[in-house]
Amino acid sequence: MNEMVTIARDEYDRLQAAAEDLANLQAYDRAKAALVAGEQELIPSDHVNRLLNGENPQRVYRDLRCMTQTILAEKAGVNRVTVAEIATGRKQGSISTLRALADPLEITLDDLVE
Known part of the structure; x- marks a missing residue:
């Protein structure tokens, strides 16, 4: 089935920004986990x-x-x-x-x- 939903541009932009924020937080969490596990290191x-x-x-x-x-x-x-x-x-x-x-x-x- 191919259902469509129409939303206001403001709502679309807000959802897009929220999705980007979530992706950034997930990348941060992965980086922190890699540091804790000793898979990555911080270089001055x-x-x-x-x-x-x-x-x-x-x-x-x-x-x-x-x-x-x-x-x-x-x-x-x-x-x-x-x-x-x-x-x-x-x-x-x-x-x-x-x-x-x-x-x-x-x-x-x-x-x-x-």
Whole structure:
């Protein structure tokens, strides 16, 4: 059956706004639940700004995790010089090396690659 209902434009606009508000609240609830479950994390705005300004992601996340190049290299099983060369842009690093670096930084490979 195809029934139609006619309502005033004001009422339609009000219902549309209420539906958008509900969708926003549901998105907020999902985001909060993901934070509580440890599926997402909050990143301080200064670190986000550094990423947005094009700073090397490895350097930003190392700073966020309070790691030196040496500590990251040890945890990743990678040479410290390689870590430094990737951080300065002298080398891109292989996929396996970048994956090894991403794990101790607790980020995805996508987060590490610009």
